Amino acid sequence: MSRWDPHQSSLRQLQYLVAVAELGGFRRAAQACGVAQPSLSAQVAQLERTLGVQVFERHARGIRITAAGEVVLARARQVLVAATDLDDTARRQGDPLAGTLRIGVIPTVCPYLLPEVAPALHTALPNLTVVWSEDKTQALIRQIEEARIDAAIVAVDARVNSLETMTIGEDAFVLAAAPGHRLVKPAAPASPSALDGVTVFLLEDGHCFRDQALALCGATGAHAAGLSATGLSTLVQMVGTGSGVTLLPQLAVAVENRRGQLAVRRFKRPAPSRTLVLAWRRGSALQRPLAAIGAVLQQAWPLFDRGVPTVRSTTSNAR
Amino acid sequence: MSRWDPHQSSLRQLQYLVAVAELGGFRRAAQACGVAQPSLSAQVAQLERTLGVQVFERHARGIRITAAGEVVLARARQVLVAATDLDDTARRQGDPLAGTLRIGVIPTVCPYLLPEVAPALHTALPNLTVVWSEDKTQALIRQIEEARIDAAIVAVDARVNSLETMTIGEDAFVLAAAPGHRLVKPAAPASPSALDGVTVFLLEDGHCFRDQALALCGATGAHAAGLSATGLSTLVQMVGTGSGVTLLPQLAVAVENRRGQLAVRRFKRPAPSRTLVLAWRRGSALQRPLAAIGAVLQQAWPLFDRGVPTVRSTTSNAR
DNA sequence: TAAAAATACTCCATAGGTATTTTAT
DNA sequence: ATAAAATACCTATGGAGTATTTTTA
Numbered sequence: 001m002s003r004w005d006p007h008q009s010s011l012r013q014l015q016y017l018v019a020v021a022e023l024g025g026f027r028r029a030a031q032a033c034g035v036a037q038p039s040l041s042a043q044v045a046q047l048e049r050t051l052g053v054q055v056f057e058r059h060a061r062g063i064r065i066t067a068a069g070e071v072v073l074a075r076a077r078q079v080l081v082a083a084t085d086l087d088d089t090a091r092r093q094g095d096p097l098a099g100t101l102r103i104g105v106i107p108t109v110c111p112y113l114l115p116e117v118a119p120a121l122h123t124a125l126p127n128l129t130v131v132w133s134e135d136k137t138q139a140l141i142r143q144i145e146e147a148r149i150d151a152a153i154v155a156v157d158a159r160v161n162s163l164e165t166m167t168i169g170e171d172a173f174v175l176a177a178a179p180g181h182r183l184v185k186p187a188a189p190a191s192p193s194a195l196d197g198v199t200v201f202l203l204e205d206g207h208c209f210r211d212q213a214l215a216l217c218g219a220t221g222a223h224a225a226g227l228s229a230t231g232l233s234t235l236v237q238m239v240g241t242g243s244g245v246t247l248l249p250q251l252a253v254a255v256e257n258r259r260g261q262l263a264v265r266r267f268k269r270p271a272p273s274r275t276l277v278l279a280w281r282r283g284s285a286l287q288r289p290l291a292a293i294g295a296v297l298q299q300a301w302p303l304f305d306r307g308v309p310t311v312r313s314t315t316s317n318a319r
Numbered sequence: 320m321s322r323w324d325p326h327q328s329s330l331r332q333l334q335y336l337v338a339v340a341e342l343g344g345f346r347r348a349a350q351a352c353g354v355a356q357p358s359l360s361a362q363v364a365q366l367e368r369t370l371g372v373q374v375f376e377r378h379a380r381g382i383r384i385t386a387a388g389e390v391v392l393a394r395a396r397q398v399l400v401a402a403t404d405l406d407d408t409a410r411r412q413g414d415p416l417a418g419t420l421r422i423g424v425i426p427t428v429c430p431y432l433l434p435e436v437a438p439a440l441h442t443a444l445p446n447l448t449v450v451w452s453e454d455k456t457q458a459l460i461r462q463i464e465e466a467r468i469d470a471a472i473v474a475v476d477a478r479v480n481s482l483e484t485m486t487i488g489e490d491a492f493v494l495a496a497a498p499g500h501r502l503v504k505p506a507a508p509a510s511p512s513a514l515d516g517v518t519v520f521l522l523e524d525g526h527c528f529r530d531q532a533l534a535l536c537g538a539t540g541a542h543a544a545g546l547s548a549t550g551l552s553t554l555v556q557m558v559g560t561g562s563g564v565t566l567l568p569q570l571a572v573a574v575e576n577r578r579g580q581l582a583v584r585r586f587k588r589p590a591p592s593r594t595l596v597l598a599w600r601r602g603s604a605l606q607r608p609l610a611a612i613g614a615v616l617q618q619a620w621p622l623f624d625r626g627v628p629t630v631r632s633t634t635s636n637a638r
Numbered sequence: 639t640a641a642a643a644a645t646a647c648t649c650c651a652t653a654g655g656t657a658t659t660t661t662a663t
Numbered sequence: 664a665t666a667a668a669a670t671a672c673c674t675a676t677g678g679a680g681t682a683t684t685t686t687t688a
Binding site: 639640641642643644645646647648649650651652653654655656657658659660661662663 | 664665667675684
Binding site: 006007009010011012014015033051052053068071072075076078079080081082083084085086087089090091093094283285 | 325326328329330331333334352353370371372387390391394395397398399400401402403404405406408409410412413604
C-alpha cells in the first residue's frame with residue numbers, strides 16, 4: 001500500500017503559468033521570469049499536458065484564460081503561496097527577527113505614519129529590514145493573498161476578515177475647513193449632527209477613507225460634494241481656499257496642516273474613527289517578526305493620537 | 320518592480336524530504352519513492368542546502384528530525400497538499416463525478432455500511448471509483464490532512480472540527496447481552512439509568528466508539544469491564560457466552576446478531592447515539608464528487624436506522 | 639505586415655543510476 | 664559485523680538556449 005504517487009509538475013512550471021496569466025502573454029511572462037520565450041512556452045505546454053487541462057487560448061494578440069484554467073490557476077497560486085511560506089520558514093530559522101519584510105500601507109496612512117515609525121522600528125528591530133509600499137486596501141489584500149507582500153497596514157474592513165490582524169490604534173476623524181468656517185469655529189467638540197445638511201468634500205473612489213467618511217455622512221445627513229480629491233493633500237487644498245468642509249483622520253492633521261492654513265475641530269466622544277491594523281495572511285510563516293512589528297506600532301501609536309507628534313530630538317546624531 | 324523570485328526547490332525534493340521523515344530513513348524512503356538511495360540522499364541534501372536548514376541528523380541507525388526540521392517539514396507537507404489539490408482540480412475538469420476517490424472508514428462502521436452502500440454508490444455514480452480503507456478516527460484524520468486519502472466516514476468528534484463535514488445519519492446505541500439477561504429482557508426501551516452500577520464490556524482504546532460508550536457509562540453510573548475487545552465481533556462473543564452486557568451501534572446489530580445469539584434492547588428516546596459524517600479537508604478540490612457521495616449515503620441511511628437492511632434482490636444478476 | 643506564439647535544433651546542467659567507501663553500533 | 668548513509672563517478676533526460684516559421688488581427 002505504500003506507493004507514493006509523484007507530482008509530475010514543478011514549482012517552476014507553476015510560476016511560469018501564473019506569470020503568463022498575470023502578465024497576459026508568454027512574451028512578457030518570459031521576460032519577467034528571466035527566460036527565453038520558447039523555453040517558457042514549452043514548460044507551460046508541458047504543464048498543460050501533464051495536468052490534462054488547457055489553461056490558455058493562444059491568440060495572435062495575447063491570450064485568454066479558459067474557464068478550466070481559472071480554477072487551475074487558483075490552485076497553482078495556492079501551491080506557490082505554500083512554497084513561499086516554506087522558503088520563509090526556512091529562511092527565518094536562525095533569527096526570526098532578522099531579514100526583510102515587505103509591508104504595504106494605504107495612502108491615507110503611509111506618509112503620516114512612516115516618517116515617524118520607520119526609525120523607531122529600526123531601533124527596536126535592528127536586524128529587520130522593512131520594504132514599504134503604498135497602495136489601496138483592495139490591492140494590498142490581493143498582494144497579501146498572493147504572497148507578493150508579507151503584510152499591510154490598513155483600516156479594518158469586511159475585507160480583512162480573511163486575514164490575521166493586530167490592532168495598531170484608533171484614528172479619530174476630525175472636521176477640517178478654512179479658518180472662520182462656521183463648523184470649525186467653536187472650540188468645543190462637534191456633535192455628529194453638526195454635519196446635517198452640510199456638503200463635505202471626499203476622496204475619490206477606491207480609498208477606504210472615502211467609504212468611511214461617506215458612511216459618517218450618511219449617518220449624519222451630510223452629503224458628498226460633486227468633486228473628489230485624489231489625496232488628502234488635495235482635499236486640504238480644496239477646503240483651505242474655498243468655503244467647503246472635509247473630514248480628515250487625526251493622523252494626517254499634523255502633516256497636512258503644518259502651515260496652519262486649516263482650522264480643525266474634534267468630534268464629541270465617542271468620536272467617529274477608523275481602526276488601523278497590521279494584517280497578514282493566516283498561516284504566514286512570518287507571524288513572529290510581524291507580531292514584533294505590530295507591537296512596536298502599537299506602542300508608538302499614542303504619539304499620533306494627540307496633536308503634534310513631530311517632537312524631534314535636538315541632540316545631533318552626526319557621527 | 321516586476322521581479323519574480325524563483326522557487327529553487329522542487330516538488331520532487333519535498334516529496335523525498337517528507338518520505339524520509341515519514342519512513343524514518345533514506346533507504347526506506349528511496350524504496351518507497353522508487354529511486355536509488357544515493358539519488359534521494361543527494362536531492363534531500365541539496366534541498367537542505369537551498370533552504371539553509373538541516374532537517375535531519377544522520378545516525379548510523381536511522382535519522383532524527385531536528386527542531387527546525389519539524390517546522391520545515393510541516394510547511395513542506397502543506398506545499399504537497401496544495402500540489403495534490405492542483406492535480407485533483409485538473410484531473411476532475413472533465414467530469415467532476417468521474418475518477419477515483421480514496422475514502423477511509425472507521426472499523427465500527429466499515430463492515431456494516433459498505434456491503435450495502437458500495438453497490439448503491441456504483442449505481443448512483445457509475446463513473447466514480449471509490450477505494451475504501453479502514454482505520455481509526457485519529458489515523459484517518461491525519462491521512463486526510465496529508466492528502467493520503469480524500470475523505471473519511473467517522474463519528475463526529477472534536478477532532479473533525481478542522482474538516483468539512485456532511486452528516487450521513489444518526490446511529491443509535493443499543494444494549495446487547497445474552498438472551499435472558501435482566502437488562503435486555505423487557506421489550507420496552509431502556510432508560511439510561513438502567514445501566515447504573517452495571518459492568519459494561521467495551522472496545523479497546525483508540526476506537527471512538529469506546530470513548531462514546533464510556534461517556535455514556537460515566538453519565539449513567541455504569542463502569543467499564545476490565546477486559547477490552549479488539550472489535551465489535553469480539554465484544555459480541557464476550558457477552559454472548561458470559562453474563563456481561565455491552566453497547567452496540569444499531570448499525571452493527573443486523574450483521575453482528577445475524578445468528579440471533581444476542582438479545583438487544585433500544586434506549587428510550589432521545590436515545591444516546593453517534594452522528595456519522597463524511598468528512599474531508601477544507602478547501603479540497605474534490606468537494607463536488609464528495610458531496611455527491613455524501614448525498615447518496617444520506618439517502619441510503621434510513622435503511623440502517625431500523626432493523627434489518629439486508630433485503631437482497633432475488634432477481635438473478637447472472638448475465 | 640507586424641506581433642505573438644509555435645517549431646526545430648542544439649547544448650549542458652543535473653537528476654538518477656551503479657559501485658564503493660565511510661561511519662557508528 | 665552489519666546496516667545505513669555518504670562518496671565517487673558515469674549516464675541521459677529535459678530545461679534552456681538561438682534561429683526560424685507559422686498564425687492572425
